[in-house]
Amino acid sequence: MTTAPSVTLVLPSVVAMVVDTKRIATRGNTVVSALRSAFEQYPQLERHLMTESGKIRPHVLCVVNGSVVPREKAPDFRLEDGDELLIHQAISGG
Secondary structure (H helix, E strand, C coil): CCCCCEEEEEEEEHHHHHCCCEEEEEECCCHHHHHHHHHHHHHHHHHHECCCCCCCCCCCCECCCCCCCCCCCCCEEECCCCCCEEECCCCCCC
């Protein structure tokens, strides 16, 4: 059995306040599997990043090692050991 790659999940400040940390050590072969692994550690994080149907929220942008991952490719985007997965969230209001 192979172990999923070790990934660092970096959260935006507004989400980091919910879990009281900006960086989470997690594991996953894809963006979604790494997020799900992080949710096991911080269940309250899931509602901020995923829809009720289990998809990445439309306002969430995934950046891997400094490169923006196109929204349609993000869920299955492959991760490697040592990757950094940075989450950005669009914030709107008036």
